[in-house]
Amino acid sequence: MIYTLTEIEARYQETDQMGVIYHGNYPTWFEVARTDYITKLGFSYKAMEDSGVISPVTEINVKYIKPITYPEKVTIKTWVERYSRLRSLYCYEIYNEAGELATTGSTTLTCIRKADGKPIRLDRTFPEWHAVYKDVDERNKAGENLEVKK
Secondary structure, eight states, X not given: OEEEEEEEEOOGGGBOTTSBBOGGGHHHHHHHHHHHHHHHTTOOHHHHHHTXXXXXXXXXXXXXXXXXXXXXXXXXXXXXXXXXXXXXXXXXXXXXXXXXEEEEEEEEEEOEETTTOOBOOHHHHOHHHHHHHHHHHHHHHTTOOEEOXX
């Protein structure tokens, strides 16, 4: 898989009364890691939004395996599991400081025009983005394992 690693330091404000990271914070961590992935591939959500396109999450899944506590530093492995011109499935593995798998998850995103909410095809609107994601998808299917760093 073509993946990135993103480090996040758990903040005290993210904990619940049990002293563990509150479950509602994981989607934010996924977003931070997904944005890092996109940036390392050479693209920008900001540039996409400036052109009038937004990319909402249409589905999210989270599986909690081990608790994460303050002030642990976690590493999030992110990759695109499936890509089409209309949607992308991003997957995440969150590892605790001991390197143990603590959480897994996924988000499905689509691109729509901000003005009217109509879906757009990435290949027509952002051909460069489409070319890179198509290449990543093909390399993933071929079993390539590579961390993207930039």
